[in-house]
Amino acid sequence: MTDAQLRRTHQLAPDEVEQVRAIVAAATLADGVGPLSEDARLRLDRPGDHVLVEESGARGVVGYAGRHDDTVELVVDPQHRRRGHGRALLDAVQPAQTNPADPAGQPTARGIGVWAHGDLPAAQALLRSASFAPVRELRKMGRDLARSDVDRPVRLPHGYAARAFVPGQDEDAVLAVNAAAFAHHPEQGSLDRAGFADRAASAWFEPAGLILVEELESSDGLGHPRLAAFHWTKVDPADGDPDAGEVYVVGVAPEQQGKGLGRAVTQLGLEHLRERGLARVELYVDADNTAAVATYERLGFTVLTTDVLYRATTS
Ligand SMILES: CC(C)(COP(=O)(O)OP(=O)(O)OC[C@H]1O[C@@H](n2cnc3c(N)ncnc32)[C@H](O)[C@@H]1OP(=O)(O)O)[C@@H](O)C(=O)NCCC(=O)NCCS
The missing domain is CATH 3.40.630.30 (Gcn5-related N-acetyltransferase (GNAT))
Structure with a gap:
């Protein structure tokens, strides 16, 4: 990963919410499909389990993962992809049993779920390489x-x-x-x-x-x-x-x-x-x-x- 920091927080600051919304808009334009569900977007300014990637030299936030119960949605700014941020976010949201450093991790018997909106090739490749398998299809x-x-x-x-x-x-x-x-x-x-x-x-x-x-x-x-x-x-x-x-x-x-x-x-x-x-x-x-x-x-x-x-x- 390039010089970047992961930060996990229960509450995003208003300017961070705005930055994540800007990434969501840019990803929607680049990918032709929105990366976060309505529910995940409504949760952005609420207390919850939020992880940010901030790249030094960049304008600030370049990636976001939100976890609710055992389900995760994540997005990386189209301008900052293929630098390991997606994989780092995925690692950060893994439950405590696989990631002992995770303060908020609740061990789950069946492992976390990650939504791939549009089932894009990049998401498929990242998730399969991290030993995830498809379990549900929403049309x-x-x-x-x-x-x-x-x-x-x-x-x-x-x-x-x-x-x-x-x-x-x-x-x-x-x-x-x-x-x-x-x-x-x-x-x-x-x-x-x-x-x-x-x-x-x-x-x-x-x-x-x-x-x-x-x-x-x-x-x-x-x-x-x-x-x-x-x-x-x-x-x-x-x-x-x-x-x-x-x-x-x-x-x-x-x-x-x-x-x-x-x-x-x-x-x-x-x-x-x-x-x-x-x-x-x-x-x-x-x-x-x-x-x-x-x-x-x-x-x-x-x-x-x-x-x-x-x-x-x-x-
Ligand atoms: C999926 C997504 C989060 C990946 O983010 P990223 O920061 O580019 O991912 P990484 O740089 O950590 O890539 C990790 C691995 O995923 C795979 N991968 C990522 N993008 C890929 C692409 N376009 N084509 C093929 N493989 C890809 C590769 O195996 C890559 O490892 P490598 O770079 O060492 O080859 C990003 O493309 C995205 O935001 N997509 C839209 C939202 C989405 O689909 N979310 C689902 C989350 S899984």
Whole structure:
């Protein structure tokens, strides 16, 4: 490694957050894919496990790794690659059992996971050379919103109706359906009130973009019809393609699955995005979620990029 320093901290200073954001922007431009997930970007100015590389002579920070639980995301400034910084960051975030100098390292039975957004050749080479292996594939899919060949009128099953989310009223119902629908999903299933409030406070959040489908004849015990499914759309011109909206989360309560609600609520969200004047729509889905992948393929979505989670194969 060239003359560089690694620094591990629980809290990045505001100017360090700005420098990491600049690296993220430069890497997104150079690689055609963003190096950090939305979650990792939201965590930049929070207490956590952050590692910086600072190169002497450079303007400051040239690389960053963030670790949350046993999952890591890392990026090196495109101008400062192939100097050993990626490998140094990876070594620094390894758990204590393999890196005794790591003050924050929690030994994990299965080793840390590292996300390679876009599964770029450089990430593949670095991770494989460090004995990591792919364990999970997340697909980014997309389509044009104007697709008369696949879009038919939305048909909700009899007895169900759609309406927009009402702040202060519907949070618990959405979180309950989300938790049940994503019970086995590593990140989405753990969305809690604080995580929801974070997103609801984001500039992109709009209640009309969170579409609820209720079963009219049932009751949630508080006099409201029971929530059966929701589609949370996202329009954030500051993030990626300004003409694209996102199928952010589609959740169908487990006991309501198999009735066509997934397709119908997805289409309702696409209609909303079309009304917003957007040209394209994107989404992320686990490659092994065959029901969701099939729903999206039938609605005309195709794979744009693939993110891969690699896990350390501990010996
Ligand atoms: C992946 C990434 C972090 C590598 O950073 P880096 O500082 O260039 O990596 P290093 O210099 O430590 O490289 C370590 C090894 O990885 C491999 N490697 C890195 N870049 C490579 C490339 N473009 N082609 C082939 N092998 C590559 C090599 O084996 C290299 O060792 P060597 O230089 O001795 O041959 C950087 O390319 C990046 O930020 N990519 C975008 C974000 C991303 O994909 N993150 C996933 C994290 S793994």
